Every structure is written in structure tokens, then in C-alpha cells.
Amino acid sequence: MKAVHFGAGNIGRGFIGLLLYQSGFETCFVDVNKEIVDLLNEKRQYTVQLANEAQEQFSVENVYGINSVENPEQVAEAIAHSDLVTAAVGPTILPMIAGAIANGLKKRLTQTKKELTIIACENMIGGSALLKEKIYEQLTDDERGQFDQYYSFPNAAVDRIVPNQINEDKLMVTVEPFYEWIVDQSEIKGVNPPIHGITFVEDLQPYIERKLFTVNTGHAVVAYLGYSAGIPYIAESLQNKEIREMTACILQETSKYLITKYSFDRKAHMDYVEKIIQRFANPYISDETTRVGRSPIRKLNKNDRLIRPATQYVEMFHETPNCLAKGIAAALSYDYLNDPEAKEIQEKIQQKGVENAIETFTGLKADTDLFTAVCNNYYELVSK
Numbered sequence: 001m002k003a004v005h006f007g008a009g010n011i012g013r014g015f016i017g018l019l020l021y022q023s024g025f026e027t028c029f030v031d032v033n034k035e036i037v038d039l040l041n042e043k044r045q046y047t048v049q050l051a052n053e054a055q056e057q058f059s060v061e062n063v064y065g066i067n068s069v070e071n072p073e074q075v076a077e078a079i080a081h082s083d084l085v086t087a088a089v090g091p092t093i094l095p096m097i098a099g100a101i102a103n104g105l106k107k108r109l110t111q112t113k114k115e116l117t118i119i120a121c122e123n124m125i126g127g128s129a130l131l132k133e134k135i136y137e138q139l140t141d142d143e144r145g146q147f148d149q150y151y152s153f154p155n156a157a158v159d160r161i162v163p164n165q166i167n168e169d170k171l172m173v174t175v176e177p178f179y180e181w182i183v184d185q186s187e188i189k190g191v192n193p194p195i196h197g198i199t200f201v202e203d204l205q206p207y208i209e210r211k212l213f214t215v216n217t218g219h220a221v222v223a224y225l226g227y228s229a230g231i232p233y234i235a236e237s238l239q240n241k242e243i244r245e246m247t248a249c250i251l252q253e254t255s256k257y258l259i260t261k262y263s264f265d266r267k268a269h270m271d272y273v274e275k276i277i278q279r280f281a282n283p284y285i286s287d288e289t290t291r292v293g294r295s296p297i298r299k300l301n302k303n304d305r306l307i308r309p310a311t312q313y314v315e316m317f318h319e320t321p322n323c324l325a326k327g328i329a330a331a332l333s334y335d336y337l338n339d340p341e342a343k344e345i346q347e348k349i350q351q352k353g354v355e356n357a358i359e360t361f362t363g364l365k366a367d368t369d370l371f372t373a374v375c376n377n378y379y380e381l382v383s384k
């Protein structure tokens, strides 16, 4: 079996590539990073190491790379002969890989009429659906009809903390032991991809919201508050009492929303939250606050980990989630200027004021209690 995976980065190599190999796939990594692609082609294998006391190592073999800038034709050819296409490039990059996937899928139709599953493994609601939308924008009506018949784009939730790597061996990836990959099987045409480690579900919504609004909401807040306190790493940030308590409070708010919306068992959900805080505190991982806080405009989007649980909370309980409001304010105050999105937010705040920035980046309306709470928390944070 052959898989084409876009994005040979942390999660691509450290999670998706590992499970694909363990499930018997040959994996073609498509990336724009020449160094990584060349190394994959030279070594044809790499090592994944677990971030725990035993530091267990796994060898991932049967891999190669294609540089999509230099060799777009090879990418199309690989997709035409593949049994699975996956991606982990980041939500904002999905539109940029859509053309290459569209070309490959068109070529595939000239050679076989077998079904194919395409899965975007990004931290967002509806990642594969967005990829499909961007691919379909490039097709004729006739091609859309054929794609509808053979290709499916099930959404997914992917969970494994993979920090930025600082290994001498540039292909090696250190990952946390925990992992979860959940795929919406109701969308799949033909048989489910035979990957050990995927959990197939009929309705992904509870799983993706639980993951995004617990792991990623909590993670983002630790990152922004940690950064603002001058702490470079996530685990170290959690040792700060104020940050730990604020994170717990925010996760109480998202839990209240999730438990009410999806009727999760309270005890099981609170155990899930506790386990996640322990994962953040993993002493064998050095995860930078600037990695976890990266792309704050994306994270402040109305459908992402901060605003969506806050607005859903207001809608459901008719009260303001004050801790989430502080987390949102912390994201707005994130002034790591090497991050282009943080820079853009800070420039907007300087030029037009924080009220304008809140409206622009979060979509919150100025006459709401949540907007006022975010604004007040922002002024409090920056005056410290």
C-alpha cells in the first residue's frame, strides 16, 4: 500500500508517518523543505523517540520525499498511484496544496476508478472539508461529479504533542507517548483506510470539539500567559501557580460547555482534562511557548479554540466565561514579533486600538459583555 503525505514536519513524521509505516504503507512525504526531502531520499528511514523515561525508539522505514516546488509532476504521479492521501501542513497552507492534490486526483481517474480517502490532519474543525472545498474550486462541473463518485474527504481529529525538534539527526522526531487519531467514517467511500491506531466514528463533532477546546484551548492559554510572564517553555509555565489556576479555570468553562452540549460523563471528562494537564507538564518535552502560541490570528478566529468555546458558552448559559475572556486577552497581548501574525495584531492594536483589533480578529461585537470582558482583561494584562 502506498500513501502520499503532505508535510514532513513534526506531526507528519512523528505521528502520521509512524502509524502509516506500522500499518504496512510505503510513505511518500511531499514537502517544500528541501533539506528534509533530500534527507528522506538519502536515508529512506528515520527514528521516532518517545518522550518518557525509557526513551523508546521506533524506526520508520519505506519512506521517500518529493519536493513539490521542484517536482510537481512527480507529486501528481505519486497521488495517481496512491491508496491514501494525508496532510499535516497547517490550516493556512491547505489552500496551497489543493492544486497539487487536484492534479494528482485528476490523473488518477485516467488510470483507475478505485475509491480514495484524503484526510487533512490539522487542528481545526472541518480540515478535510476545507481541503475539499479548495480542491473543488479548481475543477469543472464534470470533474466534480467524478470526484464525488470516487473520492472522500473525512474530517479528523489528531492529538499528539510533538514539539519543535533540536536533534542532531535532522530526521529524528521526539514525540509524547500519548496519541489519538479519530476519523469521521460516515464520509468514507469504500473501505476504511487500514491504519492501526485510527479510531473511526460516525460523528466527529464531539471528538474534535473535545480535543480542540480542551487540549488546544488549554495549551494556547498556557503559552500566552507563560510568554507574557517571560517563561519560554510550556511545562515550566505550568509550574507558575497563577497560570496553572487560570488554565484550570478556563478548562472548567470549556468542560461545562462540552459536558452540557455532548452529555459527556462528568467524571470521565474531568479525568480527560487532568490527563491533558499532565501531558502539558511532561518533563521529557521542551515545548516552546512560541510554538504553541504560533499564529495567534488563526487561534483567535471565531471558529477556533478560544472564541468558539467562549461564544458557545455565552449562547448556552447566558453568562460571560471570565477566564476564557482572560485567555483571549492574553492572545491579543502576545507580542512575539518573530511571529508574523503576532506582529500584525500588535500593529493593529498600536494603530487602531485594542477594540478595533478585537472586532477585526475575533469577530466579537462591541456591544457584548464578552467583548467588554476581553477588553478589560487586556488592559489589566498590559498594565502589569
Ligand SMILES: NC(=O)c1ccc[n+]([C@@H]2O[C@H](COP(=O)([O-])OP(=O)(O)OC[C@H]3O[C@@H](n4cnc5c(N)ncnc54)[C@H](O)[C@@H]3O)[C@@H](O)[C@H]2O)c1
Residues within 6 Å of the ligand: 006, 007, 008, 009, 010, 011, 012, 030, 031, 032, 033, 068, 088, 089, 090, 091, 093, 096, 097, 121, 122, 123, 158, 159, 160, 161, 162, 163
Ligand atoms: N505538532 C503538534 O503537536 C501537532 C499535533 C496535532 C496536530 N498538529 C497539526 O499538524 C499540522 C502541522 O503541524 P506541525 O507541528 O507538524 O508543523 P511543522 O511546521 O512541523 O510541519 C509542517 C510541514 O509542512 C511543510 N509545508 C509547508 N508548506 C507546504 C506546502 N506548500 N507543501 C507541502 N508541505 C508544506 C513544512 O515545510 C513543514 O515540514 C498543523 O495543522 C498542526 O496544528 C500538530
Ligand SMILES: O=P(O)(O)OC[C@@H](O)[C@@H](O)[C@H](O)[C@H](O)CO
Residues within 6 Å of the ligand: 123, 158, 159, 160, 161, 162, 215, 216, 219, 220, 291, 292, 293, 294, 295
Ligand atoms: O498546532 P497549533 O498551532 O494549532 O497548536 C499548537 C499546539 O497546541 C498543538 O500543536 C498541540 O501540540 C497538538 O494539537 C497536540 O495534539
